[in-house]
Amino acid sequence: MATTAESGSGEVLRSERIAAGILPKVLNTFDMVAIFVAIVLFISNSAVMAGGAGPAAYIYWGLGFITFLIPGAIVTGQLGLMFPGEGSIYVWTNKAFGAFLGFFAGFCAWWPGVLVMIATGDAVVSLIQQLNSNFLTEPWQQGVVIIAVIAFSFVLSILRFRVTQNFVNIVFVAYGGAILLIGLAGLLSLGHPAPVDYSPHAWALNWGNATFYGTVILALLGIEVPLNMGVEITHPRSITRYLLWGSVVVIAAYLIGTFGVMVAVPLKDQGSPSAIAEAVTLGFGPAGTVLGWLVNVIFIGFFLFNTAVYNYSFGRLLFVSGLDRRMPAVMSKVNANRVPWVAVLVQSIISGVFTVLAFIIAPYSLSTGFKPADLSTIVYVILQAAVTVIWCVSMVILFIDVIIIRYKFHETFTRARLAPDWVFYLCSLFGLVASGVGVYVIFTGPWTPLLSKTVWIWWIGGIAVLSLLIGASLFFIGQATIKGDVSDEEVINKVTS
Numbered sequence: 433m434a435t436t437a438e439s440g441s442g443e444v445l446r447s448e449r450i451a452a453g454i455l456p457k458v459l460n461t462f463d464m465v466a467i468f469v470a471i472v473l474f475i476s477n478s479a480v481m482a483g484g485a486g487p488a489a490y491i492y493w494g495l496g497f498i499t500f501l502i503p504g505a506i507v508t509g510q511l512g513l514m515f516p517g518e519g520s521i522y523v524w525t526n527k528a529f530g531a532f533l534g535f536f537a538g539f540c541a542w543w544p545g546v547l548v549m550i551a552t553g554d555a556v557v558s559l560i561q562q563l564n565s566n567f568l569t570e571p572w573q574q575g576v577v578i579i580a581v582i583a584f585s586f587v588l589s590i591l592r593f594r595v596t597q598n599f600v601n602i603v604f605v606a607y608g609g610a611i612l613l614i615g616l617a618g619l620l621s622l623g624h625p626a627p628v629d630y631s632p633h634a635w636a637l638n639w640g641n642a643t644f645y646g647t648v649i650l651a652l653l654g655i656e657v658p659l660n661m662g663v664e665i666t667h668p669r670s671i672t673r674y675l676l677w678g679s680v681v682v683i684a685a686y687l688i689g690t691f692g693v694m695v696a697v698p699l700k701d702q703g704s705p706s707a708i709a710e711a712v713t714l715g716f717g718p719a720g721t722v723l724g725w726l727v728n729v730i731f732i733g734f735f736l737f738n739t740a741v742y743n744y745s746f747g748r749l750l751f752v753s754g755l756d757r758r759m760p761a762v763m764s765k766v767n768a769n770r771v772p773w774v775a776v777l778v779q780s781i782i783s784g785v786f787t788v789l790a791f792i793i794a795p796y797s798l799s800t801g802f803k804p805a806d807l808s809t810i811v812y813v814i815l816q817a818a819v820t821v822i823w824c825v826s827m828v829i830l831f832i833d834v835i836i837i838r839y840k841f842h843e844t845f846t847r848a849r850l851a852p853d854w855v856f857y858l859c860s861l862f863g864l865v866a867s868g869v870g871v872y873v874i875f876t877g878p879w880t881p882l883l884s885k886t887v888w889i890w891w892i893g894g895i896a897v898l899s900l901l902i903g904a905s906l907f908f909i910g911q912a913t914i915k916g917d918v919s920d921e922e923v924i925n926k927v928t929s
Contacts, residue, residue: 447517447523447755460666462601465604465677465678466597469685470600470741474651478693483701485641491637500867504831508659510851512656516671518662520660527833535906535907545745553581579784593769593771606734616716625695628694647873653824658745696711761927791811810880818892821892821896828867828868831863832864
């Protein structure tokens with residue numbers, strides 16, 4: 433019998449019916465924790481917080497954990513247990529608001545992940561430059577390396593998923609060891625700590641350092657992303673376990689990193705991402721040079737594999753859109769390893785095109801008045817700030833979803849309830865406020881002194897609004913042009929043959 437993608441008014445989406453029969457169940461709790469950490473934990477944020485906020489960084493971290501990370505984990509756990517389908521927020525918003533907002537929320541969650549792959553590739557460039565400042569000095573060289581990182585992530589993402597995840601798990605363990613070295617470097621430096629001002633006024637929260645609350649929110653985005661692979665989890669208990677242990681790891685790691693940098697690194701260097709490795713170099717005395725180099729190499733490996741995690745996890749959003757006929761069915765095409773390779777390829781191409789524009793074409797082809805390196809920096813920070821705004825929009829939708837779903841699916845909600853109802857209302861309130869502040873602080877000032885505040889606001893606002901309009905337009909284009917009256921069997925045959 434022919435069926436179409438349902439409206440989301442309580443009916444089951446086609447992707448919910450058939451995704452589990454196409455993709456293998458391979459992910460256990462440890463895998464999910466590793467994916468969660470790869471998406472959320474960018475330890476360089478610890479250096480930014482230590483150098484910018486001083487001791488108040490600890491308070492801002494605490495506020496971020498209480499108002500955003502923990503509420504997000506509770507809400508995600510509840511929705512994930514109720515509807516453990518592929519696509520997380522795409523499925524949940526379909527249930528809460530129907531097809532259009534479901535697709536729109538999925539787009540807002542997907543688009544940032546595509547462009548963040550450029551950021552992880554650029555992190556590899558920065559870490560290589562820390563090994564030798566004479567490396568990769570030209571924007572085109574940086575662009576080539578970023579493209580190579582994206583290509584490497586594509587290759588990893590289309591292998592048998594268990595093989596790829598085993599590599600990710602190994603790098604996750606090494607990454608955790610490197611973070612522990614940063615904390616140990618701080619302990620070893622307590623005898624001669626950096627001259628940080630720990631007086632009461634340095635701990636105070638004020639408008640002068642309020643922007644760092646936004647930095648914390650941005651550092652914690654991605655809580656729901658592992659559930660983009662909901663049908664690939666071997667057991668439902670892994671959902672709540674990864675959220676619990678993943679949150680514990682993220683909280684501990686950010687605090688350890690902030691402590692290590694604040695104690696071991698000179699004040700003038702604390703705000704730089706390179707301060708992470710510098711803490712190990714300075715804290716371990718004679719052995720510090722070798723250990724600092726090792727930490728740097730581990731971080732390079734982490735961001736290489738981290739790019740693959742972004743690629744395969746965000747690719748699942750395209751996969752389910754293809755199954756539900758919101759996008760062409762080819763987006764759901766799987767290879768012999770039962771991995772949605774076309775979705776991953778499309779993402780890789782988009783990220784590669786933006787990399788070419790930002791790091792190769794723009795610096796040498798446009799008459800902008802900026803130096804090539806400066807122009808690359810400008811393009812990079814504008815893109816990242818704009819997609820962060822979009823990602824926060826998806827989080828706003830997530831925190832509203834849980835309240836709507838409580839009313840629409842009250843019986844199912846009650847059976848899977850992780851906490852009393854008032855907890856979800858409080859989580860929703862905290863999450864909405866935190867997400868709103870995260871968006872607001874981006875517009876309070878440019879991330880680079882090369883741009884004025886007015887230019888910054890116009891660029892960020894313009895790109896964000898244009899992206900949201902594109903997301904909305906894609907839904908209506910799909911509705912008008914993509915044939916929907918096909919059977920599940922026809923879709924399965926098309927994507928697996």
